[in-house]
Amino acid sequence: MEQNESLAVLLIEPERYPKVVQIGSDLKSLQQAVGGWIEAVYPWEDKAAIILNEEGKINQLPLNRALRTEDGEIYDITAGNMLVVGLGEENFSSLTKDQLSHYEKLFHQPETFIRLGGHLMAIPIPDKEVRKAEKARKQEAVKKAPNHDAR
Numbered sequence: 001m002e003q004n005e006s007l008a009v010l011l012i013e014p015e016r017y018p019k020v021v022q023i024g025s026d027l028k029s030l031q032q033a034v035g036g037w038i039e040a041v042y043p044w045e046d047k048a049a050i051i052l053n054e055e056g057k058i059n060q061l062p063l064n065r066a067l068r069t070e071d072g073e074i075y076d077i078t079a080g081n082m083l084v085v086g087l088g089e090e091n092f093s094s095l096t097k098d099q100l101s102h103y104e105k106l107f108h109q110p111e112t113f114i115r116l117g118g119h120l121m122a123i124p125i126p127d128k129e130v131r132k133a134e135k136a137r138k139q140e141a142v143k144k145a146p147n148h149d150a151r
């Protein structure tokens with residue numbers, strides 16, 4: 001019987017700051033986090049990977065973060081939610097504290113994207129706009145929450 005180990009990973013959502021979350025190591029938990037079939041990408045020599053929705057671009061999920069070469073050149077852009085996870089011997093694992101810190105810094109600033117002169121450019125979303133959008137999301141969640149006081 002397979003145990004569903006809890007993993008400490010980084011959840012990165014479009015237009016939001018990364019956050020450390022505890023997530024199950026099973027396929028269902030990973031799929032729920034990214035909203036569909038998972039694809040693992042291994043862009044670093046570090047024992048870490050990105051898990052994302054395999055059909056994120058096809059399904060036109062919101063663009064999330066640029067992936068860059070060591071020289072800072074964009075070679076791909078993720079779409080939809082993504083997880084940065086550690087790599088164990090045979091399975092995904094929790095990120096170490098150093099990895100959590102490193103990847104939080106790497107993906108800290110949410111980005112928006114524009115096409116200019118045939119090139120796709122990543123533009124950091126200003127902190128003020130990120131906070132404003134977060135506040136609006138929280139207010140919307142409160143509106144949608146059931147009112148337990150009304151009878």
